[in-house]
Amino acid sequence: MSSPRPVTPCIVVHGGAGQLSNPSIFPMLIIGVKKAARAGYDILMRDGENAAVDAVEAAIKVMEDDSNFNAGHGSKLNTRGEVEMDAMIMDGRDLNYGGVGGISNIANPISVARKVMDESSHCLLIGNGANQFAQEKNFPQIPNHQLITESRRRQLARALEAMELVEMSEDESESDIEEPIEVHKTKKQLKRQQSKAEILKMVIFCYLNQGYIDYVQEIRGKEVHDTVGAVAVDCQGNVACATSTGGLTAVHPGRVGDSPIAGCGGYADNHIGASSATGNGESILRVTLCRYALFMLQIGQTAADAAAAALRYMEQRVGGTAGIIMVSRDGDAGVAFNSNHMPWAQVKRGITSYGLNRGEIKTSKRRAERSESFIESPDKKYNDISTVTSATDSDCPLDHPDSGVVSLGMEAGASGGDVYINM
Numbered sequence: 001m002s003s004p005r006p007v008t009p010c011i012v013v014h015g016g017a018g019q020l021s022n023p024s025i026f027p028m029l030i031i032g033v034k035k036a037a038r039a040g041y042d043i044l045m046r047d048g049e050n051a052a053v054d055a056v057e058a059a060i061k062v063m064e065d066d067s068n069f070n071a072g073h074g075s076k077l078n079t080r081g082e083v084e085m086d087a088m089i090m091d092g093r094d095l096n097y098g099g100v101g102g103i104s105n106i107a108n109p110i111s112v113a114r115k116v117m118d119e120s121s122h123c124l125l126i127g128n129g130a131n132q133f134a135q136e137k138n139f140p141q142i143p144n145h146q147l148i149t150e151s152r153r154r155q156l157a158r159a160l161e162a163m164e165l166v167e168m169s170e171d172e173s174e175s176d177i178e179e180p181i182e183v184h185k186t187k188k189q190l191k192r193q194q195s196k197a198e199i200l201k202m203v204i205f206c207y208l209n210q211g212y213i214d215y216v217q218e219i220r221g222k223e224v225h226d227t228v229g230a231v232a233v234d235c236q237g238n239v240a241c242a243t244s245t246g247g248l249t250a251v252h253p254g255r256v257g258d259s260p261i262a263g264c265g266g267y268a269d270n271h272i273g274a275s276s277a278t279g280n281g282e283s284i285l286r287v288t289l290c291r292y293a294l295f296m297l298q299i300g301q302t303a304a305d306a307a308a309a310a311l312r313y314m315e316q317r318v319g320g321t322a323g324i325i326m327v328s329r330d331g332d333a334g335v336a337f338n339s340n341h342m343p344w345a346q347v348k349r350g351i352t353s354y355g356l357n358r359g360e361i362k363t364s365k366r367r368a369e370r371s372e373s374f375i376e377s378p379d380k381k382y383n384d385i386s387t388v389t390s391a392t393d394s395d396c397p398l399d400h401p402d403s404g405v406v407s408l409g410m411e412a413g414a415s416g417g418d419v420y421i422n423m
Contacts, residue, residue: 017323075246092268099260229276257281263291279322303334304409336407
C-alpha cells in the first residue's frame with residue numbers, strides 16, 4: 001500500500017553499533033556512510049519503479065566494498081579463519097524478502113540476497129546452497145583471501161589467544177598469574193607476558209562472574225563495528241530495508257546471526273515503515289528487534305521513539321548492545337543506539353546529516369532558503385514512551401533510568417529536516 005500523498009524521498013544508513021577505541025578510523029567510517037547514503041539517494045531521486053529497493057541495495061554495496069566496514073571485503077573471520085557472510089533485503093510493497101546466510105567467495109552478498117528475493121521462490125538460502133545459487137546466477141567467485149584484511153587476521157589472532165587463555169584459566173590459580181617476570185627477557189617479551197597476565201586476570205574474572213559468553217562478547221566488542229544497513233522511502237511511500245554483515249570474530253563455523261532474518265536484522269512494510277538493526281545478534285534475534293520497533297511505530301510513536309523503545313525492551317529482557325535506523329512510510333526517520341558509537345548518515349532534500357558519537361548530529365550541506373537545516377530542538381515536546389505504550393502493570397516499562405539508549409529523530413513534514421535528540 002502506497003502512502004496517499006507524495007512523500008519526500010529519504011534514505012538512512014548505518015555502519016554498525018559498537019565501541020570504537022581507535023579514533024583514527026572515525027573519519028573513514030563517516031566518509032563511508034555518507035558515500036553510501038548519497039549513492040542510495042541518487043537512485044531514489046530517479047524515481048524508478050523499484051527506487052526504494054534499488055537504493056538500499058546500492059547503499060549496502062558501497063559499504064560492502066569498503067574494508068573499513070564488517071561486510072563483504074573486510075568481513076570478520078570465524079575460528080577457522082574463514083569468511084562467512086549474511087545479508088537480507090526486503091521490499092515493503094508486498095513483503096517480499098530475500099536472504100543469504102554463511103555465504104562465502106562473494107564480493108556483494110546483498111546482491112545475491114536481492115536475486116533470492118526477485119528470482120527464486122525461496123526467502124533464505126544458507127551455506128553451500130547459497131553459494132551454489134550465486135554461481136547459478138553468474139556472480140563472480142572471489143577467493144576468500146581477497147576478502148580478508150590484515151586487521152581482521154590480527155583481530156582473530158587476539159581473540160583466539162584470549163579464548164585459549166579461557167581454557168587455561170580453569171587450571172590456573174591466581175598465584176600463577178602473579179608469577180614473577182623473568183628479568184632476562186627482552187622488553188618485547190616482558191610486555192607480551194604482562195599483557196597475557198592482564199588478559200588472564202580479566203578472563204578468570206569474567207569466567208567466574210559473568211560466564212564464558214559474556215567474556216567472548218567483551219573480547220569481540222572491544223574494537224569492533226559490525227553490520228551495515230540501509231532503509232529508504234521513495235516519493236510514493238514505498239519502503240525497503242537491507243542489511244549485510246561479516247558476523248563476529250572467532251565464532252563457530254556455521255553461526256548465523258540476526259542480519260539475514262526478517263524481523264530481526266531488518267523489516268519493511270509499506271503499511272508502517274522500514275528498519276535495519278546492528279549489534280549483538282543473539283539478543284536481536286531473541287526479541288525480533290526490527291519488527292518490534294515497527295510495531296512501536298505502528299501504534300503511533302515517532303521513528304526515533306519507536307527505535308528507542310525497541311532497544312530499551314531488548315535491554316530489559318535479554319541485555320545486549322544494538323542500534324536501529326528507521327523510516328516511516330510518511331518520511332519520518334529515526335536513529336537509536338545504546339552503544340558508544342554508531343556511524344550513520346541520512347540524506348533528504350539533498351541535505352546529508354550524519355553522526356558517530358552519542359547524541360552527535362552534523363550536516364554537510366544546508367539549503368539556501370533556510371538558515372538552519374538540522375538543529376537540536378530541546379524545547380519540542382514529544383509523548384513520553386512509557387505514557388504511550390506501556391501498561392501501568394507492565395513488568396517492562398519502556399522508559400528506564402538505567403537505559404543507555406540515545407535516539408535521534410528526523411521529522412517528516414513540510415518544513416522537514418529538524419533533528420531532535422532524546423538522551
